[in-house]
Amino acid sequence: MLWVIGGICLCVFLYPILQDLYLVYIRGIPPGPVSLPIIGGVYRLNPRVPHLSLESIGKQYGKIFSIKMGTFGRTVFLQDIKLVNQMFDCSDAHDRPDLPIFRIVNTGADGIGSCRYNSRWKTMTKILHRGLAHIPSSSIEESAIDAYLQLTDMFIQKQTCSIYYPRADVVKTCTAIISSLVYGVKTDNIDSPDLRSRIHYHSLLMSFLNPAHPFNLLPILWKLPTSIRKTLHQCISDRDELFDNSLKDHAENYNGEIKDVFDIIADYELKVKNHQNTSDDFERKDLFLSAWTIYMAGCDTTTDTSIWILLYLCVFPDVQEKMREEIDSVFTKEPKDILQQKQFLNYTRAAILECLRLSSPIAIGLPNVASRDLQIDGYTIPKGTALMANQWHIHHDETHWPEPFQLKPERFLDADGTIFSNYHIFQKMPFIPFSRGKRPCLGQTIALDLLLIYVTILLKKVEIQLPANYKPDLTGNVLFNLRPNEFPLECIAR
Structure with missing residues (x-):
C-alpha cells in the first residue's frame, strides 16, 4: 500500500x-x-x-x-x-483571460476591461471613446479644481497633527473626481457618506482583480463559504443598485449634452430607442460594466499616481522647486483655465511623466x-x-533610462525645453504607463489633464516635505496597482 x-x-x-x-x-x-x-x-x-x-x-x-x-x-x-x-x-494577442473574479463581478455581462478583442469590444470602445471626447474639458477642470482645493486645505489644516499621512484624503479626492466624471456626482463635498461607501466597495473589489490573487490562482476557494465571498456579493449588489439609479436619473434628465460617462450610455440608449443603433451585438449591462471599468481603473491609478507624485516631489525637492517656479510664472494668482495654459507648463508636464515612469503604477x-x-x-x-x-522593468531599464532611479523630467524635453510630442512619448519611447497598441487606456488624456491640475493647485498652494531624518520606502506594494507605502507629510502654506 x-x-x-x-x-x-x-x-x-x-x-x-x-x-x-x-x-x-x-x-x-x-x-x-x-x-x-x-x-x-x-x-x-x-x-x-x-x-x-x-x-x-x-x-x-x-x-x-x-x-x-x-x-x-x-x-x-x-x-x-x-x-x-x-x-x-x-x-x-489582445484577448483577456477568463479570471474567476471576472465571472463573479461581471454577473453574466462583459465590459471593455474583460471582453475579448472582437467586434463587441471595438464597438463599445468606439462609443465610449467618442463620448469621452465630447465631455467638455472645462467641466472636468471645474470639478477637479474644486476637489483639489479641498485637498490642499486638508493638507494645511492637518498640519496641527503630530503625524499626518495623506493617503486617505487623496483617496477621497480622486474618488470624488472620478465619480464626477463617470456618474456626474458633484465634488462639493469629498467626505460624503455616499463617497465613503463607494471607496469601501472599490477597495475590496480591486484587491480581487489582481490575477495573482490566491482566489484567481485557485478558483476552488470561491466555492468556500467565506465571509469575504459574502461581502463581495454585497459590494456587487450595491454597485448594481448605484448603476440602476444613476442611469435612471441620467435618462430622465439627459438633454443631448454629454457631461459624464453615464450621459454617454443615456445617449446610446436614446439612439437605440429611436432605432439608430439596432445591430450592435452587446447589451446595456455591457456598457454598465465598461463604465464601471473606467471608474475602477480611474480611481485606483489616479490615486496611486497622485501619492507617488507627492512622495517623489519630497524626495527630489529641486524638481519640486523648478515646477513651482514654472507654475508661478504662468499663474501669478489663483490658477484657473489650467488646461488652456498647458503649452506653457512644459517642465511640469514632463515631471508628471517622469513620476509615472519612476513609479510605474x-x-x-x-x-x-x-x-x-x-x-x-x-x-x-x-x-x-x-x-x-x-512595465516596471521596462521603465527602469538602464539601456534606455540612464540613472533610472533618479527623477529627471529632462528625459521628456528637447534641447529647447519643449516637451516631446505625444506620438514620440507614447509610441516611440520605451514608455508604456497607459499600455500601447490595439488596447490602450481610454482615459490617457483625461488622466494626464487631472494630474496637471493636481500638481498646479498643489504647488501653488503649499510646499511639501518629509519630516526631518525620515527615510521613505520607495519600493511600494502591489495590490492591483503598485501602491506607495504610507509616509508622513509636512505641508507649509504659501
Whole structure:
C-alpha cells in the first residue's frame, strides 16, 4: 500500500515537471522556473513586489520567459520593449483571460476591461471613446479644481497633527473626481457618506482583480463559504443598485449634452430607442460594466499616481522647486483655465511623466491572451496563453533610462525645453504607463489633464516635505496597482 501511495505522490510531483519539459523542448514555449504541483511556479513570486521577482527571474531566463501560475495556466512575461511592441502590434494577442473574479463581478455581462478583442469590444470602445471626447474639458477642470482645493486645505489644516499621512484624503479626492466624471456626482463635498461607501466597495473589489490573487490562482476557494465571498456579493449588489439609479436619473434628465460617462450610455440608449443603433451585438449591462471599468481603473491609478507624485516631489525637492517656479510664472494668482495654459507648463508636464515612469503604477501590466498560436522572439506562444509586460522593468531599464532611479523630467524635453510630442512619448519611447497598441487606456488624456491640475493647485498652494531624518520606502506594494507605502507629510502654506 505504501508503494502505491509513494508512486502516486511521485507521479503528482513529476507531472508538472514533465509537462514543463514537453512545453519548452517540444512545443518551443519560453523557458521558466520549474513548476510544482498545484501552485506551478508561483513560489518564485513575492506577492508584495512581483515585478522585482520577475526582474530577478529574467536575469536567469532572459527577456522572455514563462511561469505556470497555479491553476490559472501558463503566463509568458516580456521584459524587453521590442518584444512588448511586437505583442501590442499583434491583433491576435489582445484577448483577456477568463479570471474567476471576472465571472463573479461581471454577473453574466462583459465590459471593455474583460471582453475579448472582437467586434463587441471595438464597438463599445468606439462609443465610449467618442463620448469621452465630447465631455467638455472645462467641466472636468471645474470639478477637479474644486476637489483639489479641498485637498490642499486638508493638507494645511492637518498640519496641527503630530503625524499626518495623506493617503486617505487623496483617496477621497480622486474618488470624488472620478465619480464626477463617470456618474456626474458633484465634488462639493469629498467626505460624503455616499463617497465613503463607494471607496469601501472599490477597495475590496480591486484587491480581487489582481490575477495573482490566491482566489484567481485557485478558483476552488470561491466555492468556500467565506465571509469575504459574502461581502463581495454585497459590494456587487450595491454597485448594481448605484448603476440602476444613476442611469435612471441620467435618462430622465439627459438633454443631448454629454457631461459624464453615464450621459454617454443615456445617449446610446436614446439612439437605440429611436432605432439608430439596432445591430450592435452587446447589451446595456455591457456598457454598465465598461463604465464601471473606467471608474475602477480611474480611481485606483489616479490615486496611486497622485501619492507617488507627492512622495517623489519630497524626495527630489529641486524638481519640486523648478515646477513651482514654472507654475508661478504662468499663474501669478489663483490658477484657473489650467488646461488652456498647458503649452506653457512644459517642465511640469514632463515631471508628471517622469513620476509615472519612476513609479510605474501598473507594475506588471494587464494580462493579454493569445487568440491563436503566435511566434515571439523565436518562441511559440500557444493559443490561450496569457502574456504580460513587466512595465516596471521596462521603465527602469538602464539601456534606455540612464540613472533610472533618479527623477529627471529632462528625459521628456528637447534641447529647447519643449516637451516631446505625444506620438514620440507614447509610441516611440520605451514608455508604456497607459499600455500601447490595439488596447490602450481610454482615459490617457483625461488622466494626464487631472494630474496637471493636481500638481498646479498643489504647488501653488503649499510646499511639501518629509519630516526631518525620515527615510521613505520607495519600493511600494502591489495590490492591483503598485501602491506607495504610507509616509508622513509636512505641508507649509504659501
